[in-house]
Amino acid sequence: MTSTLAERVFAGDARAIARAxxxxxxxxxxxAGLVRDIYPRTGRAYVIGVTGPPGAGKSTLVDRMTAEIRKxxxxxxxxxxxxxxxxxxxxxxxxxxxxxxxxxxxxxFIRSMATRGHLGGLARATSDVALVLDAAxxxxxxxxxxxxxxxxxxxxxxxxxxxxxxxxxxxxEVQALxxxxxxxxxxxxxxKADRDGADRLAQSVSAMLALAEPRxxxxxxxxxxxxxxxxxxxxxxGTGVPELIDAIASFRAHSEGARVxxxxxRQEYRLRDLLSHRFMQMVEEALPEGELQRIVxxxxxxxxxxxxxxxxxxxxxxxxxxxxxxxxHVGIAVQDIDKALAFYRDALGLDIEDxxxxxxxxxxxxxxxVGESSIELLEATASDSAIAKYVEKRGPGIHHITLRVDDIxxxxxxxxxxxxxxxxxxxxxxxxxxxVAFIHPSAAHGxxxxxxxxxx
Numbered sequence: 001m002t003s004t005l006a007e008r009v010f011a012g013d014a015r016a017i018a019r020a021x022x023x024x025x026x027x028x029x030x031x032a033g034l035v036r037d038i039y040p041r042t043g044r045a046y047v048i049g050v051t052g053p054p055g056a057g058k059s060t061l062v063d064r065m066t067a068e069i070r071k072x073x074x075x076x077x078x079x080x081x082x083x084x085x086x087x088x089x090x091x092x093x094x095x096x097x098x099x100x101x102x103x104x105x106x107x108x109f110i111r112s113m114a115t116r117g118h119l120g121g122l123a124r125a126t127s128d129v130a131l132v133l134d135a136a137x138x139x140x141x142x143x144x145x146x147x148x149x150x151x152x153x154x155x156x157x158x159x160x161x162x163x164x165x166x167x168x169x170x171x172x173e174v175q176a177l178x179x180x181x182x183x184x185x186x187x188x189x190x191x192k193a194d195r196d197g198a199d200r201l202a203q204s205v206s207a208m209l210a211l212a213e214p215r216x217x218x219x220x221x222x223x224x225x226x227x228x229x230x231x232x233x234x235x236x237x238g239t240g241v242p243e244l245i246d247a248i249a250s251f252r253a254h255s256e257g258a259r260v261x262x263x264x265x266r267q268e269y270r271l272r273d274l275l276s277h278r279f280m281q282m283v284e285e286a287l288p289e290g291e292l293q294r295i296v297x298x299x300x301x302x303x304x305x306x307x308x309x310x311x312x313x314x315x316x317x318x319x320x321x322x323x324x325x326x327x328x329h330v331g332i333a334v335q336d337i338d339k340a341l342a343f344y345r346d347a348l349g350l351d352i353e354d355x356x357x358x359x360x361x362x363x364x365x366x367x368x369x370v371g372e373s374s375i376e377l378l379e380a381t382a383s384d385s386a387i388a389k390y391v392e393k394r395g396p397g398i399h400h401i402t403l404r405v406d407d408i409x410x411x412x413x414x415x416x417x418x419x420x421x422x423x424x425x426x427x428x429x430x431x432x433x434x435x436v437a438f439i440h441p442s443a444a445h446g447x448x449x450x451x452x453x454x455x456x
Contacts, residue, residue: 006037012136014109020132021111024125035128038135043263045077045134046252049159051145051184056167057191060235062144066102067238068245069140075107077133077141079126082112109133127158127270158266160259161251163244165189166205168197182208185228187247193232193240202230226254279317286317325411328404328452329367329374333387334396337366337379344368344375358431363387365431376402376431400438400448408435408453415439427453 005023008016020038023031048065050058059080066076102108113126126143133141143158164185169192182205190202209228229247233240255262283292295313298304334340337355345352355366362385368375378399380388390399405411408427415422423438430436433455441448 006034006135009034009038009132009136010041012106014106017109017132017136018111021113021129024128024132025113027125031125031128035131038131042131042134045130045138045141047130047134047159047161048140048142048248049145049162050142050165051162052165052189053167054146056165057235058144058165061165061189061191061233061241061244062142063102064233064235064238064241065142065245066108068241070102070105070107074139075137076102076109077130077136077138078108078110079129079133079141079143080110080112081126081143081145082114109136109138127266130158160262161186161248161255163187163189163248165191166201167192167195168201169195182212186226186251187244188228188230189240189244190230190232191235194234198232202232205230224254226251282317283313287313325403325405325451327373328402329376330398331376331378331400331402331450332397333378333380333390333399335379335391337364337377340377340379341366341368344377350375356431357381358429360429361385361387367431400450402436402450402452404452404454406453408437408451411451412437423448427451 005016005020009020020031020034023034025031050062050065052058062078062080066078069076102110111129113129130141130143162184164187166188168190188205190198190205192198209230231240231244231247233244235241292313295304295309299306299309332340341352344350350368350370352366352368355364357363358365362380362382364379364381366377366379368377378387380391382388387399412422412425412427416425421440421443423440424436427435427437430450430452435453435455437451439449439451
């Protein structure tokens with residue numbers, strides 16, 4: 001399904017783009033599959049991040065910027081990241097509340113997304129949604145974020161350029177400048193510049209920039225560095241917006257040589273973010289229900305320190321589920337183990353380990369490592385042993401497969417509870433100091449299955 005959907009996205013089908021974004025927002029396997037399908041045809045769009053405190057007029061500014069970009073004949077995709085509604089879990093502001101002038105323009109696609117509790121103003125899936133718009137052929141992708149403070153540095157890792165929008169007269173101008181915004185802006189915009197305090201705000205930004213070293217040069221590290229400009233706009237009237245578009249073009253030309261490096265850094269951040277997210281999923285799957293909160297309670301009550309708790313959780317994730325089985329070896333009954341060993345050693349060139357007599361099963365066993373599993377050759381040492389009876393009745397051949405488990409008693413208990421017929425209801429000593437038990441072939445569709453717990 002995703003490949004067909006991808007083709008429609010490539011064709012710029014608005015319904016397909018909307019469907020693709022929904023799959024990604026839902027973090028569904030189909031969404032991940034879609035990203036795999038479209039990824040080779042991405043990397044062409046220029047991504048603009050627009051961020052700043054609430055009430056700065058970002059949406060209106062993005063609307064005006066879109067109009068200017070469309071005048072130049074370029075297509076635009078807009079991702080507007082909103083706070084999550086406490087009722088629906090979706091974005092509080094819908095697409096149609098924003099930028100209504102561009103609905104009906106086939107060259108503009110607008111989508112609101114919910115943060116879903118993800119800090120930094122960026123929904124977890126925002127970068128993947130930008131890929132969809134890129135694959136759909138949009139020349140420019142704009143991401144407008146929720147202004148939540150210091151965590152807005154996330155936008156740098158998603159965008160080719162970051163625009164920070166500030167507004168005078170809200171009483172939080174200084175706080176906004178202290179919140180890490182100075183570190184992420186490529187362009188500063190003082191919006192609603194007709195208000196009192198606009199000049200003072202611009203001067204404050206300028207003074208703070210004077211203390212910072214210019215950064216993000218072009219491809220040549222020794223070349224001229226970029227000094228973020230401070231622009232004034234009135235988004236409601238469009239004043240200053242053409243100058244903002246010019247400043248974006250100037251930065252793009254200045255930094256084009258370093259764009260590949262920035263894109264690589266973004267992909268590294270994305271990979272690390274995904275690994276962190278996947279690891280937390282593994283933690284939630286590995287821990288019993290409510291266990292994570294009990295650990296947090298223990299930390300809060302000073303019963304355990306965070307480092308020890310984290311180490312214990314990692315150990316739990318690393319350890320396989322006691323009931324989870326992996327293929328250990330395939331058992332082959334033979335009449336003459338020495339002749340069989342000659343074939344595996346001389347003809348196949350496999351390494352041979354020393355044989356072992358297993359008195360409890362009246363067999364001579366010999367393990368031959370093959371990759372992460374083994375072949376076990378079995379020769380009877382008594383005429384009434386199971387292997388002797390098997391060879392007499394059926395001749396040499398595959399006798400059983402062995403699955404390795406961490407807790408054989410727990411697995412047997414689970415199987416008995418499910419009514420599975422067992423040869424051994426309790427484990428018995430096996431080769432190499434292990435514990436073994438057999439599942440009856442009638443329960444395993446004609447195959448004799450051995451369970452094995454390695455010896456300590």
